[in-house]
Amino acid sequence: MKLMPAADDAAIDYAVQLLRQGRLVAFPTETVYGLGADAGNPDAVRRIFAAKGRPADHPLIVHIAGPEALTDWAASVPEAARQLAAHFWPGPLALVLNKKPCVPMEVTGGQNTVALRVPNHPVALRLLQAFGGGIAAPSANRFCRISPTQASHVAEELGDTVDLILDGGACQVGVESTIVDLSGDRPRLLRPGHITRLDIEPVLQTELLMPMPAESSQMRAPGMMAVHYAPTTLAMRCPPSELCAGIQALTTAGKRIGVLAYRHPQTESPLIHVIRMPRQADDYAQALYASLRELDRLQLDMILVEQPPETAAWQAINDRLRKAAIAFQM
Numbered sequence: 001m002k003l004m005p006a007a008d009d010a011a012i013d014y015a016v017q018l019l020r021q022g023r024l025v026a027f028p029t030e031t032v033y034g035l036g037a038d039a040g041n042p043d044a045v046r047r048i049f050a051a052k053g054r055p056a057d058h059p060l061i062v063h064i065a066g067p068e069a070l071t072d073w074a075a076s077v078p079e080a081a082r083q084l085a086a087h088f089w090p091g092p093l094a095l096v097l098n099k100k101p102c103v104p105m106e107v108t109g110g111q112n113t114v115a116l117r118v119p120n121h122p123v124a125l126r127l128l129q130a131f132g133g134g135i136a137a138p139s140a141n142r143f144c145r146i147s148p149t150q151a152s153h154v155a156e157e158l159g160d161t162v163d164l165i166l167d168g169g170a171c172q173v174g175v176e177s178t179i180v181d182l183s184g185d186r187p188r189l190l191r192p193g194h195i196t197r198l199d200i201e202p203v204l205q206t207e208l209l210m211p212m213p214a215e216s217s218q219m220r221a222p223g224m225m226a227v228h229y230a231p232t233t234l235a236m237r238c239p240p241s242e243l244c245a246g247i248q249a250l251t252t253a254g255k256r257i258g259v260l261a262y263r264h265p266q267t268e269s270p271l272i273h274v275i276r277m278p279r280q281a282d283d284y285a286q287a288l289y290a291s292l293r294e295l296d297r298l299q300l301d302m303i304l305v306e307q308p309p310e311t312a313a314w315q316a317i318n319d320r321l322r323k324a325a326i327a328f329q330m
């Protein structure tokens, strides 16, 4: 694995050369770092799954340089896709459309649809323009782990299984893109993100269907094995009203705990390590994964996450917290 300064033309040229050879290149986007491979090369795409330890039926997002490339991948481009692309691209929104027959099944996990997005990051855009094709890229973490928001996180996660990491600094958005499925009769939100339903609905002039109930109930399933995007330390989501009592009970029992605090608990003890999170949703999202990683590194007995508000601006954060942490129970 090689870590390279991103802004440099030589680094982009080398990355393109690797992609053309079917190798893996991690690159920054505005959301999280992606683990990229040539989306038109099934062998290269299979390498992504091997590097992540990800099951082959989980489809990947294809990153493209601009909306004009939509027709290279989508069998048809509905008006809603054109409108959303015009409004939000480049940006943290992926669109699921019916795929063209030429899109490898490896990319779509065997489905007839393909997810597409134009990322809003200068390094990602330069890479896409120089490469000329689509780059399939999931988040550059091992399966079920926290997405990387800095180049060093990618190195920690993937080590030598990635051929090159382009360093573009810390990601600005910090949580994965919003995904909207436009392959059916009505648009449906599949994954909440920085772009919320309140941003999307006025553009489409229609209400978005919410994620399928099966999917959402799975996301809320308590239990340690049900978690996704999770730190290795046991993490629990705690309502603000129960936080102080929770901290007290755990420290009294001699537990070393980490607290991802929203409202700043008063309790101080050598047994607790508090990270005070920003009060504003966008800033909180930007800091979320790096903060969870920082607490995880301390090898504590438990991480308590003080639950932030449940309003629309916090939907993506609460969605990721439900995947990272189980409901608090004493």
Ligand code: TXA
Pocket: 029, 031, 032, 033, 034, 035, 058, 059, 060, 061, 092, 094, 096, 108, 111, 113, 114, 115, 119, 137, 138, 139, 140, 175, 176, 177, 179, 190, 191
């Ligand atoms: O912000 C992001 O989207 C980042 C950066 C790197 O672009 N990528 C990312 O990829 O989060 P990944 O693989 O970690 O998550 C992609 C999500 C998965 O939940 C997958 O199920 C969904 O996109 N997805 C991909 N193709 C799909 C399809 N054809 N139909 C439904 N969901 C799809």
Ligand code: MG
Pocket: 138, 139, 147
């Ligand atoms: Mg991921």
